Amino acid sequence: xxxxxxxxxxxxxxxxxxxxxxxxxxxxxxxxxxxxxxxxxxxxxxxxxxxxxxxxxxxxxxxxxxxxxxxxxxxxxxxxxxxxxxxxxxxxxxxxxxxxxxxxxxxxxxxxxxxxxxxxxxxxxxxxxxxxxxxxxxxxxxxxxxxxxxxxxxxxxxxxxxxxxxxxxxxxxxxxxxxxxxxxxxxxxxxxxxxxxxxxxxxxxxxxxxxxxxxxxxxxxxxxxxxxxxxxxxxxxxxxxxxxxxxxxxxxxxxxxxxxxxxxxxxxxxxxxxxxxxxxxxxxxxxxxxxxxxxxxxxxxxxxxxxxxxxxxxxxxxxxxxxxxxxxxxxxxxxxxxxxxxxxxxxxxxxxxxxxxxxxxxxxxxxxxxxxxxxxxxxxxxxxxxxxxxxxxxxxxxxxxxxxxxxxxxxxxxxxxxxxxxxxxxxxxxxxxxxxxxxxxxxxxxxxxxxxxxxxxxxxxxxxxxxxxxxxxxxxxxxxxxxxxxxxxxxxxxxxxxxxxxxxxxxxxxxxxxxxxxxxxxxxxxxxxxxxxxxxxxxxxxxxxxxxxxxxxxxxxxxxxxxxxxxxxxxxxxxxxxxxx
Amino acid sequence: xxxxxxxxxxxxxxxxxxxxxxxxxxxxxxxxxxxxxxxxxxxxxxxxxxxxxxxxxxxxxxxxxxxxxxxxxxxxxxxxxxxxxxxxxxxxxxxxxxxx
Numbered sequence: 110x111x112x113x114x115x116x117x118x119x120x121x122x123x124x125x126x127x128x129x130x131x132x133x134x135x136x137x138x139x140x141x142x143x144x145x146x147x148x149x150x151x152x153x154x155x156x157x158x159x160x161x162x163x164x165x166x167x168x169x170x171x172x173x174x175x176x177x178x179x180x181x182x183x184x185x186x187x188x189x190x191x192x193x194x195x196x197x198x199x200x201x202x203x204x205x206x207x208x209x210x211x212x213x214x215x216x217x218x219x220x221x222x223x224x225x226x227x228x229x230x231x232x233x234x235x236x237x238x239x240x241x242x243x244x245x246x247x248x249x250x251x252x253x254x255x256x257x258x259x260x261x262x263x264x265x266x267x268x269x270x271x272x273x274x275x276x277x278x279x280x281x282x283x284x285x286x287x288x289x290x291x292x293x294x295x296x297x298x299x300x301x302x303x304x305x306x307x308x309x310x311x312x313x314x315x316x317x318x319x320x321x322x323x324x325x326x327x328x329x330x331x332x333x334x335x336x337x338x339x340x341x342x343x344x345x346x347x348x349x350x351x352x353x354x355x356x357x358x359x360x361x362x363x364x365x366x367x368x369x370x371x372x373x374x375x376x377x378x379x380x381x382x383x384x385x386x387x388x389x390x391x392x393x394x395x396x397x398x399x400x401x402x403x404x405x406x407x408x409x410x411x412x413x414x415x416x417x418x419x420x421x422x423x424x425x426x427x428x429x430x431x432x433x434x435x436x437x438x439x440x441x442x443x444x445x446x447x448x449x450x451x452x453x454x455x456x457x458x459x460x461x462x463x464x465x466x467x468x469x470x471x472x473x474x475x476x477x478x479x480x481x482x483x484x485x486x487x488x489x490x491x492x493x494x495x496x497x498x499x500x501x502x503x504x505x506x507x508x509x510x511x512x513x514x515x516x517x518x519x520x521x522x523x524x525x526x527x528x529x530x531x532x533x534x535x536x537x538x539x540x541x542x543x544x545x546x547x548x549x550x551x552x553x554x555x556x557x558x559x560x561x562x563x564x565x566x567x568x569x570x571x572x573x574x575x576x577x578x579x580x581x582x583x584x585x586x587x588x589x590x591x592x593x594x595x596x597x598x599x600x601x602x603x604x605x606x607x608x609x610x611x612x613x614x615x616x617x618x619x620x621x622x623x624x625x626x627x628x629x630x631x632x633x634x635x636x637x638x639x640x641x642x643x644x645x646x647x648x649x650x651x652x653x654x655x656x657x658x659x660x661x662x663x664x665x666x667x668x669x670x671x672x673x674x675x676x677x678x679x680x681x682x683x684x685x686x687x688x689x690x
Numbered sequence: 691x692x693x694x695x696x697x698x699x700x701x702x703x704x705x706x707x708x709x710x711x712x713x714x715x716x717x718x719x720x721x722x723x724x725x726x727x728x729x730x731x732x733x734x735x736x737x738x739x740x741x742x743x744x745x746x747x748x749x750x751x752x753x754x755x756x757x758x759x760x761x762x763x764x765x766x767x768x769x770x771x772x773x774x775x776x777x778x779x780x781x782x783x784x785x786x787x788x789x790x
Contacts, residue, residue: 666785667783667786668720669713672712
């Protein structure tokens with residue numbers, strides 16, 4: 110039964126993808142329906158898989174030779190993420206019915222989205238490192254193609270290529286890690302790596318650990334690789350919600366969480382993870398504070414929230430990080446889709462031209478505010494519980510970092526209120542016709558808002574699932590009521606809430622605080638310049654281009670010269686083989 | 691001892707062939723160099739078969755190489771004819787159209 114369900118979860122979206130293409134762009138209605146039906150079915154299959162989650166391998170296909178076994182294991186972590194990918198995938202596809210209405214090349218859009226959903230499910234369910242890499246790269250490809258979906262817009266094309274290049278650097282890290290694993294252990298099995306990690310020489314283990322960390326940082330848009338995510342906002346908004354907030358960017362967090370027990374003994378690994386998470390959480394929040402594009406604010410906030418998850422993994426709070434991943438996937442998808450409804454309504458993303466939209470789009474405003482509550486971390490939204498859990502573990506394990514994260518929480522409150530206020534309240538600043546969200550959008554937004562308010566009720570189930578099916582992790586999981594009482598009685602919560610209040614209040618009194626904000630002008634400058642990382646990117650590109658121009662001289666087009674290259678290469682290979690013996 | 695002498699012959703043929711490939715600029719001479727290289731390989735296969743005791747295997751593989759490299763020669767010469775007709779020269783230095 111589990112095998113069938115796993116196969117359905119991965120293959121249904123792919124079958125749907127082919128179906129959409131076969132339907133053809135002349136029948137947009139059929140395409141909408143095919144996409145929705147197949148993904149709803151995949152979502153049902155993923156939810157039905159939840160009770161079947163176990164440590165047993167469900168499907169195993171022997172590929173022979175160096176490819177090993179392509180196997181799938183529906184353990185708690187994987188099944189939960191597959192459920193998130195398919196269910197949020199469903200909602201974004203339903204949202205797309207209105208958002209993408211009248212778009213040419215709808216087939217290409219749905220094909221890539223469905224291909225992505227299937228690959229994401231495969232990525233989290235597979236038990237083979239090689240297959241993980243393949244799915245990892247398929248998701249990167251879909252992300253690239255969807256960012257550049259509007260291929261007549263040069264900004265979209267540039268953003269797509271940037272995302273592709275940066276995630277490929279990460280993919281290289283993953284590949285190195287996987288190949289080192291294979292050379293040391295002779296198999297791609299994840300369980301094998303986790304159980305035998307302590308037998309590996311520490312040097313080899315650090316290659317694997319830091320390779321995976323590089324992959325995770327690039328995929329999850331962590332500093333210094335975060336620059337592709339704001340550029341990715343040229344994608345259609347449902348894609349931003351699904352790929353660049355709810356699922357693909359979580360793959361890095363998933364990778365680190367899954368292999369945390371293997372690398373915890375590598376010197377410097379946990380501190381590197383903690384540091385990357387902390388920096389991203391803080392700098393991401395600061396950049397969100399100064400961005401003027403609605404979607405970019407959300408993108409920077411995604412970087413910041415992913416930073417919280419990575420930080421939690423660094424300090425060993427795997428359960429807290431995964432719970433925050435679940436909460437974040439739901440509420441950030443809600444925020445992005447809310448932003449999509451706004452953009453669809455007024456055809457601009459510039460916050461400075463919005464304002465006062467709440468009156469015309471009350472439904473969107475209400476759902477966006479609920480998402481904002483979760484982002485800030487106010488009860489009773491899901492973000493509150495998971496963020497408090499992370500902060501609590503931070504305070505216990507690494508008190509000084511807790512202070513940094515707390516500052517991040519305050520800034521999060523500030524920028525969230527800022528974006529909500531600039532978009533939905535205050536005076537109207539632009540001239541445009543506004544219409545509230547159409548039905549399909551409302552359905553998606555409503556379900557996600559409901560989820561934002563209620564997914565924390567699943568915390569207990571999630572905890573027991575993880576505990577039962579992750580034999581290598583030590584999880585301090587508790588049931589839902591224990592979690593509630595623990596969070597409410599922890600002093601950390603009562604420190605964090607005033608900080609949130611301070612963040613909210615400082616937006617409210619922003620006109621009186623100009624003295625302070627003038628003093629901090631240099632931070633504003635640095636944050637709007639992306640703290641120099643964008644310049645760093647440009648520098649790297651420039652150096653690469655110059656080197657390429659210099660190296661072009663070696664391409665003479667002369668046959669003799671090419672023969673020299675071939676013979677030289679052959680000699681080198683022979684030498685390596687001889688020395689290897 | 692016999693095998694040793696032949697091995698030196700193989701190396702000699704290989705050397706001549708590679709030298710030709712790297713230096714020669716005439717397309718037809720290039721095909722000849724390629725042929726010399728292939729003959730070195732065929733000879734090496736026969737010797738390898740004799741040394742390892744699988745004489746039949748070595749000789750049949752050498753025959754396969756001869757067949758294959760005859761085809762290479764035919765295609766190479768056909769290309770040379772086409773190049774001569776289109777560019778009016780057999781000098782490969784003139785064929786590069788890349789920017790410098």
